[in-house]
Amino acid sequence: xxxxxxxxxxxxxxxxxxxxxxxxxxxxxxxxxxxxxxxxxxxxxxxxxxxxxxxxxxxxxxxxxxxxxxxxxxxxxxxxxxxxxxxxxxxxxxxxxxxxxxxxxxxxxxxxxxxxxxxxxxxxxxxxxxxxxxxxxxxxxxxxxxxxxxxxxxxxxxxxxxxxxxxxxxxxxxxxxxxxxxxxxxxxxxxxxxxxxxxxxxxxxxxxxxxxxxxxxxxxxxxxxxxxxxxxxx
Amino acid sequence: xxxxxxxxxxxxxxxxxxxxxxxxxxxxxxxxxxxxxxxxxxxxxxxxxxxxxxxxxxxxxxxxxxxxxxxxxxxxxxxxxxxxxxxxxxxxxxxxxxxxxxxxxxxxxxxxxxxxxxxxxxxxxxxxxxxxxxxxxxxxxxxxxxxxxxxxxxxxxxxxxxxxxxxxxxxxxxxxxxxxxxxxxxxxxxxxxxxxxxxxxxxxxxxxxxxxxxxxxxxxxxxxxxxxxxxxxx
DNA sequence: AGCTTAAGCTATAGGTAGTAGCTGAAACTG
DNA sequence: CAGTTTCAGCTACTACCTATAGCTTAAGCT
Numbered sequence: 192x193x194x195x196x197x198x199x200x201x202x203x204x205x206x207x208x209x210x211x212x213x214x215x216x217x218x219x220x221x222x223x224x225x226x227x228x229x230x231x232x233x234x235x236x237x238x239x240x241x242x243x244x245x246x247x248x249x250x251x252x253x254x255x256x257x258x259x260x261x262x263x264x265x266x267x268x269x270x271x272x273x274x275x276x277x278x279x280x281x282x283x284x285x286x287x288x289x290x291x292x293x294x295x296x297x298x299x300x301x302x303x304x305x306x307x308x309x310x311x312x313x314x315x316x317x318x319x320x321x322x323x324x325x326x327x328x329x330x331x332x333x334x335x336x337x338x339x340x341x342x343x344x345x346x347x348x349x350x351x352x353x354x355x356x357x358x359x360x361x362x363x364x365x366x367x368x369x370x371x372x373x374x375x376x377x378x379x380x381x382x383x384x385x386x387x388x389x390x391x392x393x394x395x396x397x398x399x400x401x402x403x404x405x406x407x408x409x410x411x412x413x414x415x416x417x418x419x420x421x422x423x424x425x
Numbered sequence: 426x427x428x429x430x431x432x433x434x435x436x437x438x439x440x441x442x443x444x445x446x447x448x449x450x451x452x453x454x455x456x457x458x459x460x461x462x463x464x465x466x467x468x469x470x471x472x473x474x475x476x477x478x479x480x481x482x483x484x485x486x487x488x489x490x491x492x493x494x495x496x497x498x499x500x501x502x503x504x505x506x507x508x509x510x511x512x513x514x515x516x517x518x519x520x521x522x523x524x525x526x527x528x529x530x531x532x533x534x535x536x537x538x539x540x541x542x543x544x545x546x547x548x549x550x551x552x553x554x555x556x557x558x559x560x561x562x563x564x565x566x567x568x569x570x571x572x573x574x575x576x577x578x579x580x581x582x583x584x585x586x587x588x589x590x591x592x593x594x595x596x597x598x599x600x601x602x603x604x605x606x607x608x609x610x611x612x613x614x615x616x617x618x619x620x621x622x623x624x625x626x627x628x629x630x631x632x633x634x635x636x637x638x639x640x641x642x643x644x645x646x647x648x649x650x651x652x653x654x655x656x657x658x659x
Numbered sequence: 660a661g662c663t664t665a666a667g668c669t670a671t672a673g674g675t676a677g678t679a680g681c682t683g684a685a686a687c688t689g
Numbered sequence: 690c691a692g693t694t695t696c697a698g699c700t701a702c703t704a705c706c707t708a709t710a711g712c713t714t715a716a717g718c719t
Contacts, residue, residue: 203666221544222542222544237668244665248708309457310459349616355594356597359594359595363594389623389627393623437697462677463676478698662719665717669712672707677702681700684695684697
């Protein structure tokens with residue numbers, strides 16, 4: 192039974208993966224910026240300098256995790272949209288899938304979306320999937336517009352900025368005010384399901400022209416709605 | 426010329442203030458979690474242990490800054506609303522004033538709204554103004570509702586959560602994607618001025634009842650508008 | 660079987676937060 | 690004004706961290 196050709200490489204990869212896993216644990220306990228390689232080494236049963244055989248520096252560990260996170264998040268938002276044909280439903284599902292992934296990977300999310308580690312800057316390779324995420328949502332919004340569910344302006348630069356801000360809001364609030372809570376039980380995550388309606392209200396798909404300009408159109412405003420039940424219901 | 430009674434206390438307060446100021450500088454350069462008391466000591470011209478005569482620990486420095494920040498932010502949102510009588514305009518002005526304060530105090534804002542420092546938890550005293558901020562906005566929204574500019578649901582728990590998420594979105598995006606940029610030149614801060622219109626769209630002031638429930642009310646949606654100019658404009 | 664490579668180690672440098680205890684001067688007090 | 694207290698600064702030290710240098714040993718390739 193000849194072993195797999197490069198047994199060494201496999202072992203090495205396994206150890207690297209173990210390091211990253213333990214690093215995530217430590218970050219969950221001590222805070223993202225509180226990662227200590229010495230603690231990781233202690234837990235996997237080696238002396239601290241041995242870790243440098245697998246990663247050239249602490250920041251390299253962060254970078255590997257950053258990359259893992261970007262790829263996981265990209266995968267999540269893609270899978271979320273997959274079951275649907277292009278349209279508002281696909282966009283909503285993708286947003287929710289992303290939010291769920293974030294709540295299940297809160298430590299990685301902090302690393303991705305905030306910049307909590309002094310001295311660490313993502314390498315271009317690790318950052319690459321972030322661009323893909325942006326393109327993914329741009330494509331989704333374009334699909335929504337083409338289907339006539341949103342005004343074309345939604346696919347413009349400002350529209351995409353607004354979209355990213357709309358999703359960043361509940362996520363950010365949830366992570367900082369109720370960390371450790373699941374998606375279902377979050378006071379802010381529940382708002383994610385209302386984003387499609389809000390988007391529709393901001394960029395209504397009117398043949399009659401672009402959205403109105405008056406910021407305080409009293410009697411005319413309507414359309415966006417709480418996700419379920421009456422106002423202020425659970 | 427008898428000196429001011431407690432000359433020592435004044436000196437001491439001055440030194441404490443100097444420490445906090447330099448600490449802010451260091452945090453701006455090295456990252457919020459990258460504050461090093463040794464660096465601060467070097468800059469103000471003393472040896473590191475001397476700082477412990479003024480603050481019992483590094484976290485105490487963070488806590489003093491946290492408190493300063495909370496008070497500054499509370500002051501900003503209050504002043505922002507002051508010139509207006511209760512209503513949507515006051516709410517909008519308060520949101521914008523808060524956003525401006527944040528962009529002018531980005532380091533403090535990170536300390537306040539994210540939790541970037543492992544091991545530091547705000548003391549109850551320092552956290553107190555945060556509650557006041559929440560009450561401030563609750564009161565403002567109540568005023569808007571009483572003036573008939575928003576549906577009463579906006580003043581409910583979920584409405585206030587939505588409001589805080591709506592403002593947290595652009596702020597969070599701005600801080601993490603374009604830090605160091607002024608309020609005026611921010612790609613995301615410009616969205617802040619559109620929040621009142623978005624709120625109006627989500628909680629339209631209808632006598633006919635609570636906002637509609639259907640999340641994808643296609644033809645019916647309208648009302649929320651870009652702050653100025655056409656869609657996707659500057 | 661022998662050679663190569665890599666994974667672990669110890670020792671060390673240089674950085675940090677924080678404590679203990681000393682000293683000298685500034686500021687209160689009789 | 691003199692004595693006393695208080696406090697701001699210091700040095701020395703502990704314990705921890707990241708990271709490097711260089712050695713040893715064993716696993717794995719040829």
